[in-house]
Amino acid sequence: MSAAHALGELVAGRAAGPDGYVRLAVDSGVWTALAEGCAAGLHDLSALWADGGAMHMALNDSGRGLRAIVSLQTDAGRYPSVAARHPPALRLERAMRDLYGVQPAGLPDPRPWLDHGRWPGRQSAARYEFLPTEGEGLHQIPVGPVHAGVIEPGHFRFTANGETVVRLEERLGYTHKGVEGLMAGAGVEQAARIIGRLSGDSTVAYAWAFARAVEAALGWTPPPRALLLRGVMAELERLSHHINDVGAICNDASVLTIHARCTLQREDALAVADACFGHRLMMDRVVPGGVTADLSGEGVGKIRGLLARLEATRAEVLRVYDSMPSLQDRTVTTGIVSAELARQYATGGFVGRASGRAFDARKSFAYAPYDRLEFDLKVRTAGDVDARLLVRMDEISESLRMLSQLLGRLAPGEIRADRPAVAAAGEGAALVEAFRGDVFVSVRVGNDGRLAHVHARDASWFQWPLLEAAIEGNIVADFPLCNKSFNCSYSGHDL
């Protein structure tokens, strides 16, 4: 086994591309040493994907502000497994093996992940074997993939001893729709529409990450007003989902009043987004080169009004939450994620920040317009449902602060730049903070000016595994509460 290699030493003195990533081709020795480095906590694994006969790994060292994409040519599809050294890569490698046929040598878990044996041309009747659990008095509870509520499909296999959960195993992939395949060979406009539908609740974040990656690849500079408007849309998206999540968590503890209040507030936010940008979720409003919808002076007033109402709701909900011991009895100490796990999995978003991981793509790898905004990165350390709820509450007030700064800086101007005339091939990547956490998008533009490859990594890839850990030792009846406090994406994860 080779010694761990730190990203810092490797990229020292090398220039980063316009997207902030240092690109390096490495041999298998360095590749495995970097994987060991992830396991040793020297840097974070941000993404892992297959493209063009090579495996690529995006690594972050947020402490030093370093980012790199390292590439390893595969040996006819074979390469040394990262997961064999760094477990968080496991599902990424299983998914890439399903999608592109690459073979990670030494993969600890050879079962398929996204492929359920139903894809045309490669049907398989092989049974998916859940991990064995042995012990007296254990029983299994299969839940899903079809649930009683109107939610996305996913299967949860609980092994329980009475009410106590001994093991939870997730099975995902039910919403696989071949997004990467659809985008390969697509034009920029079309791919922007597709990636905006990868996970509808993060459509602005994905569209923004994609736009930044394409802009970096093509040397395309969006106008300043467009950058501010992207920030406005992204924060509106975050606000509407955070307030909705707070309500949903309380609803799972059967506190119907908070849920009703939050639902009304979310509806208010969506209606304002619709009035300002012409779409409730602001789908297809962020595109490479800028944005497609401008904000009128009237719209600015509407958003300012919304900010005041959101602040009032936040304060009121927090007051009620704080004064309900019966509710806090459900959330405090339920579903604890340890700081060590959050670090190992480089978990972003409220899941990471509730477990002491001070990472936020807007701060750690700040991009315009966040690099010039005043806001705080709020971190809590309890790691339970209560902490994840309160981190959302903290972020709501930070988003409100950011929005009023953004609105104040809006100056008249263009909202979209034309595509550079010289169509050149190029690569670009971007990390954008969606409401769930950082989403990573990497693009490769071919000589024809069309997209040769797009890879999107949802924040949920590093959150779903922690849900399995969080529920261990809790009771079966508390799972919905834990699950809602994570609110992982199925669609964004299943690609």
Added chain:
Amino acid sequence: MTHDLVVQFLAQGAQMTFVLLIAPLAVGVVRRVKARLMRRQGPPLLQAYLDLAKLLRKESVIAESASWLFRSAPYLIFALTWVAAALVPSFASGLMFNWAADVVALVALLGAARALLALAGMDVGTSFGGIGSSREMMIATLAEPAMMLIVVTLAIAAGTTRLAGVADFFIAEPFGVRVSLALSLISLVIVALAENARIPVDNPTTHLELTMVHEAMVLEYSGRHLALIEAASHLKLVLYLSLLICLFAPFGMAPATAGLSGWAIGLAAWIAKLLAGAVLLGVWEVSIAKMRVFRLPDFVGVAFVFGFIAILLAFLTRGVFA
């Protein structure tokens, strides 16, 4: 004499019909109150009747692994609960079957219905049914003893376990300061919440299978079977409300000797108190979170402890003042 018997018989029949007819309305009131408190329009008050009518028309889908128990349980559960609900004096205390309206009998009828439901929940062999049944039995093992303690306390006070007798006693002898009865009231309210699968013990409106108790047991039921089980749970709610009214707020109830006019007053009072109880339940349910499953023993345990203290106090006061 025969004339009297006929009237008595009709009155008892009316009582059985009333509880059956009014039960879905009580449920509708609870739902409506909860919806209004959340600033929602809420379903029509009569929605529960429409739901039952709809379910009765629908086909009943039965799992292949279901046994005769699964098919017959809904009828038995409905019958047992209906009889139990009809025994609790509602508008008059002197009805024909009041000799049978014994609290101990009531507990036995409900216990039998619960045992059937728990067995039916496990019959098909799905995991949710098993979870629901085991949780239901856990709650029952705590709620039933508490209920029995309440019964004994009342029996000590009124000198009988016959509900009509207890009601007559309280009508005739209005409340003084009786700590034991106050404790019994709290205890009975807790038992009623637990038995009716209301918040904080269970959430009747949840869609989360993993958190359900009552709903998890009946997940496999559909069509007329589900209608019967739903009707039974509506009846159970009315039963417990009536029980609370009969024991702790019996004013207005027609005594054994009352005529038609007394019955009319009794009926109006009963309906008003029933609906007030439903409103209170709705308000209660929106003002508290559901408990962790393992906190339930603490909560229902309070009922048991209060019941026990009530008995001790009842004995003590009897010993001193009797």
